[in-house]
Amino acid sequence: MSMKKVVSLVFSVLLLAGVLAGCGSSTNETKADQTAKSSIEEIKQRGTIRIGVFSDKPPFGFVDANGKNQGFDVFLAKRFAKDLLGDESKVEFVLVEAASRVEFLQANKVDIIMANFTVTDERKQKVDFANPYMKVALGVVSPSGEPITSVEQLKGKKLIVNKGTTAETYFTKNHPDIELLKYDQNTEAFEALKDKRGAALAHDNTLLFAWAKENAGYTVGISTLGSQDTIAPAVKKGNKELLDWINNELETLGKENYVHKAYEETLKPAYGETINPEDIVVEGGKLK
Known part of the structure; x- marks a missing residue:
């Protein structure tokens, strides 16, 4: 084979490899984009939003004598379901332990964790926290x-x-x-x-x-x-679409003092007059 043909053959192989690599990269990027963009659409198609809560941490998240999820976190989670899916009953509560919260997000077992999840720098490396609703x-x-x-x-x-x-x-x-x-x-x-x-x-x-x-x-x-x-909802790392939705939701709820309403309904009966709600409640996702 002449040197000219060898050079031509090598160039063709390199060109084909480049095209295939480009296609693969483009495909991977497209899949990643679709995954990121479709998180809320996936929830809507499923018809329920899966939210991780505690079963044994009253008055924040617990299962009552009738087997119903109750508490401060649950009260807010139901409103999330109502505003996203039109009905507060369209929330699927997934019971978690403190040590399993990160794992449940990473394994796609839940869409959101609202199990009294304290924001820390270490946890920020593994999940994305929305704005806070509690101190x-x-x-x-x-x-x-x-x-x-x-x-x-x-x-x-x-x-x-x-x-x-x-x-x-x-x-x-x-x-x-x-x-x-x-x-x-x-x-x-x-x-x-x-x-x-x-x-x-x-x-x-x-x-x-x-x-x-x-x-x-x-x-x-x-x-x-x-x-x-602070305590805040958390989503899987990189799920910016759902994160942005939660932050916008908290801002909207702040305009009607909804987190204070949640406090009155679920926490005040437990605290009585001994606690100032302003020491706990974060309204609109923003610390004052």
């Missing part, structure tokens, strides 16, 4: 007869936490010398406290205030620990 900090609850009022009192004692929570992360990072008893479910953790397996329990202060009010003999001795954080 929160850590707290510590303990028996009234042996109250824990400072972290120093926990040295040499066992502290109960839930796996996958900011309480676990905070104490692991800042107080590694404190022994942690870790549980998957909230019910397990609080039973451990009642059984005196630990000296105290650390969790979101918003949950502890309500729990201590319902359970005589316990007090939130440390009402605020660490920095104030």
